[in-house]
Amino acid sequence: MDAEVGIIGVGTMGSMAAWQLAKKGVSVLGFEQFGLGNDRTAAGGESRLFRTAYMEGPQYVPLLLKAKELWRKLEKESGNSLLTLNGGLMIGEEDSDVIRNVLKSISDFNLPHEILKGDQARHRYPQFTFYDDDLVVLDKEAGFIRPEMAVVSASHLAMAHGANIKRYTKVDNLTPESGGVRIITDDGKKYKVGKVLISTGAWTSKLMPELQEQLIPRRLLLTWFAPKNLADTGADRLPIFARMRGDFRLTGVPTLDGSMVKASYTKDPLAIEDPEELYRDVYPKELERISEAVETLLPALFPDPVRASAYMDAYTPDDHALLGELPDWKNVFVASGFSGHGFKLSPVIGKIIAELMIDGKTESNISHLEPGRILKGVE
Numbered sequence: 001m002d003a004e005v006g007i008i009g010v011g012t013m014g015s016m017a018a019w020q021l022a023k024k025g026v027s028v029l030g031f032e033q034f035g036l037g038n039d040r041t042a043a044g045g046e047s048r049l050f051r052t053a054y055m056e057g058p059q060y061v062p063l064l065l066k067a068k069e070l071w072r073k074l075e076k077e078s079g080n081s082l083l084t085l086n087g088g089l090m091i092g093e094e095d096s097d098v099i100r101n102v103l104k105s106i107s108d109f110n111l112p113h114e115i116l117k118g119d120q121a122r123h124r125y126p127q128f129t130f131y132d133d134d135l136v137v138l139d140k141e142a143g144f145i146r147p148e149m150a151v152v153s154a155s156h157l158a159m160a161h162g163a164n165i166k167r168y169t170k171v172d173n174l175t176p177e178s179g180g181v182r183i184i185t186d187d188g189k190k191y192k193v194g195k196v197l198i199s200t201g202a203w204t205s206k207l208m209p210e211l212q213e214q215l216i217p218r219r220l221l222l223t224w225f226a227p228k229n230l231a232d233t234g235a236d237r238l239p240i241f242a243r244m245r246g247d248f249r250l251t252g253v254p255t256l257d258g259s260m261v262k263a264s265y266t267k268d269p270l271a272i273e274d275p276e277e278l279y280r281d282v283y284p285k286e287l288e289r290i291s292e293a294v295e296t297l298l299p300a301l302f303p304d305p306v307r308a309s310a311y312m313d314a315y316t317p318d319d320h321a322l323l324g325e326l327p328d329w330k331n332v333f334v335a336s337g338f339s340g341h342g343f344k345l346s347p348v349i350g351k352i353i354a355e356l357m358i359d360g361k362t363e364s365n366i367s368h369l370e371p372g373r374i375l376k377g378v379e
């Protein structure tokens with residue numbers, strides 16, 4: 001036996017799981033096809049939004065509150081600043097589903113917030129266009145994370161606790177067998193571990209074709225814009241934001257030095273056939289929609305992106321991840337399908353994985369992430 005736990009894919013979730021497992025004293029063998037914290041994974045692109053008043057549903061709030069505590073722990077243990085809470089504006093039509101979820105999260109969990117309307121919002125945040133039926137919610141427990149640094153920090157802490165992480169090593173195959181799981185890497189080497197975690201993000205359906213209907217790789221563009229006035233867009237002046245209006249959905253965050261704002265269009269990203277063939281550049285045509293959205297909703301920015309690049313994440317049919325042991329695959333666990341909103345949760349996902357794999361249970365309510373809900377019958 002080479003280790004108690006094998007982790008295939010040491011990206012966002014894999015690095016957090018490795019940190020939590022190794023801290024528990026579990027022997028960990030990780031495999032990562034690229035280097036640690038590299039920006040070809042779903043952790044690329046400089047920043048990730050952290051939000052607590054959650055438009056994806058209030059069932060996430062307890063996980064987000066735990067995640068926040070664990071971000072602070074990771075910062076303390078690594079000595080790196082990873083999460084900045086500069087507040088978050090959730091802006092949308094008052095009767096939309098997303099705003100309803102934001103308000104329900106706040107009322108169910110008594111989250112610190114402010115609600116702004118009309119001229120009050122216009123006066124305080126002149127960077128945006130507001131309409132009379134917009135509701136503006138300031139989530140005070142929101143901000144941004146430094147994703148590459150987070151993955152590097154968790155991976156190196158895991159190694160400091162004894163984890164062995166093989167970089168530039170791709171796993172080609174895994175097979176459950178008696179007493180554990182056999183793993184074969186692309187250099188033909190064979191390993192045996194007691195249990196395995198599949199945290200291969202957008203590449204999961206490549207490694208596990210059985211899951212290709214449930215875990216679809218999708219391509220997301222990130223775009224950065226120059227401000228018309230630098231004084232409007234520093235992190236102290238501009239909170240992170242999700243600006244929804246009809247078909248437009250913009251999410252954004254100021255860059256660390258305030259010289260640009262990353263404002264991206266993350267609704268309905270394009271499904272791609274083969275994650276290994278991701279087109280990482282951007283076609284000019286693709287920028288029309290985001291430029292139009294910025295011009296309409298964010299007049300503080302010049303509407304032509306000054307930088308753009310493409311990334312991937314795995315999406316499930318209901319946009320909630322798969323987390324737990326795979327039905328009919330003994331000792332094989334999955335943490336994938338975070339559907340464009342998993343980064344903020346990653347430390348708590350790492351902790352839950354460690355609990356499920358070692359203790360066989362978790363106190364966190366993850367019924368909405370249970371793999372069995374959409375994997376029935378997958379063999």
Ligand SMILES: Cc1cc2nc3c(=O)[nH]c(=O)nc-3n(C[C@H](O)[C@H](O)[C@H](O)COP(=O)(O)OP(=O)(O)OC[C@H]3O[C@@H](n4cnc5c(N)ncnc54)[C@H](O)[C@@H]3O)c2cc1C
Nearest residue numbers: 009011012013033041042049171201203338340342343344
């Ligand atoms: C552009 C973009 C913007 C986003 N914005 C936000 C946001 O603001 N807030 C938020 O909370 N979330 C956001 N998300 C979502 C979040 O980043 C992802 O849900 C999360 O990072 C997914 O983590 P993962 O571990 O599943 O995938 P990854 O981080 O991609 O990790 C998968 C790892 O597995 C490795 N791997 C794959 N196959 C193999 C193999 N066969 N052998 C060895 N290694 C392998 C990969 O190289 C990679 O390192 C965004 C995602 C994208 C793409």
